[in-house]
Amino acid sequence: MIRFPALALGLVVASGVPSSGQAGETRAVTGALTYTQKIALPPDARAIVQAQGRFGVTLGEVGTEADRHQMPRGFALDVPSGLSGTVRALIEVNGAPRWIVEGVGFDAGAAPVDLGELDLAPVTPLAFATDFLCGDTAVSVGMLGDEVMLRAEGRDIAMTQVRAASGARYEAMDTPDTSVWNKGDAAMIRLNGQDLPECREIPPPAERPYRARGNEPGWQVSLAAGIAMIEADYGVLSHEVPRPDAQAVPGAYEFAMPEARARLRIEERLCHDDMTGMPYPDTAQLALDGRVLRGCGGDPADLLTGATWQVTALGGATLIEPERLSLNFLDAGRVAGSSGCNRIIGGFTLTGEGLQFGPMASTMMACPDPLMEQERRMLDALEQVAAFDVDEGGTLRLLGDDHRTALIEATRP
Structure with missing residues (x-):
């Protein structure tokens, strides 16, 4: 059963905190x-x-x-x-x-x-919120004493508890036909008269899925809630053990799995798959039964999502008002942005081989011809994207079919 969080003021120190620091180990x-x-x-x-x-x-x-x-x-x-x-x-x-x-x-x-x-x-109540995913919509519900707040679609909505046959039900004070109903193992949320898909609690960071993998001899470690799966030698070797807590050490996080004679080390350092060239946010190293196997970790999508990318290059063309060109990779395979004239929105697909954009919809504002031509070049470039990379300086490069030619470059302010 999903329960909205009780207020917990004590901050528990995880076992990853070093008890003492030698020179260079802490800062x-x-x-x-x-x-x-x-x-x-x-x-x-x-x-x-x-x-x-x-x-x-x-x-x-x-x-x-x-x-x-x-x-x-x-x-x-x-x-x-x-x-x-x-x-x-x-x-x-x-x-x-x-x-x-x-x-x-x-x-x-x-x-x-x-x-x-x-x-x-x-x-406010949202300082102690539980996060949910309702289909593709992320929402948060926070409680502080008798106060309850719903955050959804960029709005904070004050709620009040009402009678319910079962579970706990809350209705918006000022927004009509908006409610939250915690019943059973899911939350039911209604926004302005529209029922969202069933809402599931987003697991805490210590339980969220994580995957590290490498080539030659083909290994992977998959961390899930309570379970760690280790495979090596292209599946010949396989272990399932309890998921260990992460330990913070200088420069890395480590997961010790003595039952499998294994230790996974994750460094926050950009990594490229040595077969496909796909970038990953982390560098991974698996010590397994006396061997040291190297590879990459995390989700490539994490390199794209988050803060908005400001377009700095569009092929070899000189940009007009570049501050108006942007891309924002949203969760669930959606991307939005600005072509310099119109707002654009569409989908993107990320596979083990590369990145592709789907058809882009846009507003219909008419702009001066140079801006309209720049918009056409940007939309054409997005259609041709086949891969992406992020360099050590943090520049995003959207690449063509040869996986080398940058069609669009962007940075984060």
């Missing part, structure tokens, strides 16, 4: 907490700062009593070197959350990181 992540009021914290206030890494691993954590200190309030965390992460900070008063800031990222590397001042905002 400092520093900053200062502040909020608009800029008043002294009450004596019963407590500040908690946490650095979160991949696979649900807590990289570092510090908690301090207020002791009537003024804001801004400095903090310093020691985290393993070579790993990226996000910082979350919470101030609680009398054990209740009052201010929060989340998702402040830092890149992998060895140098110290100064995040500057982090502006905390008043806590």
